[in-house]
Amino acid sequence: MPPFVAFAGVLGGLAVVRWAYKTAVKINQELDEMRLSRVAEAAHTADIQKLKRDPVTGAYRPG
Numbered sequence: 001m002p003p004f005v006a007f008a009g010v011l012g013g014l015a016v017v018r019w020a021y022k023t024a025v026k027i028n029q030e031l032d033e034m035r036l037s038r039v040a041e042a043a044h045t046a047d048i049q050k051l052k053r054d055p056v057t058g059a060y061r062p063g
Contacts, residue, residue: 051060 049062052063053060
């Protein structure tokens with residue numbers, strides 16, 4: 001009986017380690033996706049033209 005209990009404990013421990021590893025990989029993948037989306041969003045806002053003031057009229061125009 002004791003070897004069976006030890007074997008069951010080892011199998012249970014392996015299952016917990018496998019579950020923890022898969023969860024850690026999943027969380028890291030989600031975090032990487034969020035980081036990449038922030039970088040893409042920042043790059044998109046950098047493409048927006050800034051407004052410059054027209055010295056004659058005083059109006060702001062893209063330029």
